[in-house]
Amino acid sequence: MKVRPLRAVLQSLPLLLSAALMSGAQGRIVEPADIIVVHGRVYTENPKQPWAQAVAIRHGKIVAVGDDPEIERRRGMGTKVINAGGKIVLPGFVDSHIHFMDGSLSLGRVNLGGAKDPGDIQKRLRQYAFEHPGDDWILGRGWNYGMFGPEALPHKKYLDEIFPNRPVFLEGYDGHTYWANSKALVLAGITRDTPDPPNGTIVRDPQTGEATGALKESAQDLVAKIIPKPSRAEKLLALRAGMRWANEHGITRVHSAGQDFEELDLFDEMRHRGDLSVRMYIAYFLNPPALRPQDLEAIDHARKKFHDDWIDADAVKFMVDGVVESHTAAMLEPYSDDASVKGKLFWEPANYKAAVAELDKRGLQLFTHAIGDYAVRTALDAYEAAPARNRKRDHRPRIEHIETISAADIPRFGKLGIIACMQPLHSYPDRDLLEVWAQRLACRDSQSVGRGSDRGYAPDV
Numbered sequence: 001m002k003v004r005p006l007r008a009v010l011q012s013l014p015l016l017l018s019a020a021l022m023s024g025a026q027g028r029i030v031e032p033a034d035i036i037v038v039h040g041r042v043y044t045e046n047p048k049q050p051w052a053q054a055v056a057i058r059h060g061k062i063v064a065v066g067d068d069p070e071i072e073r074r075r076g077m078g079t080k081v082i083n084a085g086g087k088i089v090l091p092g093f094v095d096s097h098i099h100f101m102d103g104s105l106s107l108g109r110v111n112l113g114g115a116k117d118p119g120d121i122q123k124r125l126r127q128y129a130f131e132h133p134g135d136d137w138i139l140g141r142g143w144n145y146g147m148f149g150p151e152a153l154p155h156k157k158y159l160d161e162i163f164p165n166r167p168v169f170l171e172g173y174d175g176h177t178y179w180a181n182s183k184a185l186v187l188a189g190i191t192r193d194t195p196d197p198p199n200g201t202i203v204r205d206p207q208t209g210e211a212t213g214a215l216k217e218s219a220q221d222l223v224a225k226i227i228p229k230p231s232r233a234e235k236l237l238a239l240r241a242g243m244r245w246a247n248e249h250g251i252t253r254v255h256s257a258g259q260d261f262e263e264l265d266l267f268d269e270m271r272h273r274g275d276l277s278v279r280m281y282i283a284y285f286l287n288p289p290a291l292r293p294q295d296l297e298a299i300d301h302a303r304k305k306f307h308d309d310w311i312d313a314d315a316v317k318f319m320v321d322g323v324v325e326s327h328t329a330a331m332l333e334p335y336s337d338d339a340s341v342k343g344k345l346f347w348e349p350a351n352y353k354a355a356v357a358e359l360d361k362r363g364l365q366l367f368t369h370a371i372g373d374y375a376v377r378t379a380l381d382a383y384e385a386a387p388a389r390n391r392k393r394d395h396r397p398r399i400e401h402i403e404t405i406s407a408a409d410i411p412r413f414g415k416l417g418i419i420a421c422m423q424p425l426h427s428y429p430d431r432d433l434l435e436v437w438a439q440r441l442a443c444r445d446s447q448s449v450g451r452g453s454d455r456g457y458a459p460d461v
Contacts, residue, residue: 121170
């Protein structure tokens with residue numbers, strides 16, 4: 001839902017409009033507000049008084065919610081007054097799972113979301129090349145596995161037809177499989193003899209052994225590492241566009257699920273320039289195979305420097321498996337269409353459990369990407385073991401995605417106080433996936449549920 005007419009309001013709204021903020025200022029002298037919004041229909045989330053007319057904001061915080069006359073008393077000489085004109089004013093949304101830098105950079109790349117078939121992809125790429133002539137890389141994201149038929153994987157031939165000499169590298173909607181043309185593969189030095197990297201697969205033609213252009217999981221790094229990185233100025237420009245996108249959609253706070261940790265100084269620079277209009281809760285992305293001293297050093301340094309309402313680096317993200325579509329999600333039983341494959345864990349369970357226990361002891365909130373039912377169980381086991389080794393606290397660990405789950409594991413979410421954080425946009429445009437996935441089952445027993453867009457790794461809609 002877009003709320004552009006109230007953009008200035010939404011940039012100032014905190015996470016909730018609570019009963020504690022309801023004004024009782026009648027008869028008292030109060031400091032004037034910086035902004036007041038009047039003549040609106042304000043949804044408060046307070047069940048005893050769900051609707052109000054007006055809001056007062058001071059120093060970026062809501063200081064009062066009430067009727068128009070009550071809030072008008074907070075008007076001062078310099079107060080900005082916004083007439084909502086009877087429109088609905090909502091609390092700012094919290095996107096609980098996003099990749100902010102990746103999503104921001106994608107705004108300047110080829111959007112392949114919603115493409116129906118390879119021909120549609122080619123059309124969009126041609127248009128981009130026409131608008132951006134030259135021989136530099138063409139980057140895009142958002143293609144869906146379903147357009148490629150039963151094999152559900154892209155092939156370089158579709159890209160080679162239109163770009164034999166210009167490198168093309170396209171990210172799938174979920175960020176777990178990438179699509180390269182022959183030029184990109186040559187530049188990366190990928191041949192039939194190139195071995196698969198750990199936790200990655202170079203998809204090959206079964207007859208010739210040649211790379212098909214589909215790169216699963218960490219295999220995408222073979223190409224990604226040779227693509228020129230955006231400059232600091234380009235990143236700042238992209239982040240400003242990302243902030244505008246978030247505010248236009250009513251988002252005032254995000255939980256970054258990895259990658260943005262490296263950009264903490266950029267977010268800090270934006271704050272000092274007055275450009276940071278979204279509060280950032282940022283997780284450190286911890287790569288396998290184990291927790292290392294340099295990881296702890298980076299985490300501790302960031303926590304000391306960034307631990308406030310606008311930038312908070314107090315979380316760590318694990319990724320213990322891949323995705324169902326490319327058969328990289330770790331399952332308890334083999335895939336129905338290939339009995340030889342069960343997926344695999346990216347972390348050895350013992351190493352993962354030890355890392356969870358150590359980070360939990362240090363008071364960090366933990367995110368774990370787990371899509372296969374074996375991965376979900378592995379995460380539950382590690383979370384359950386951690387408080388037994390550490391003092392009990394309100395640690396609220398999270399499991400992200402949860403697209404499959406064993407029936408025996410469903411009650412453990414509520415019992416252990418684990419947040420089930422899901423991203424329904426992964427099913428777009430196939431609504432039937434929502435019926436197949438186990439997300440509703442996890443919601444049923446979890447005490448807390450999170451919803452996120454997974455922007456940067458989910459369809460743009």
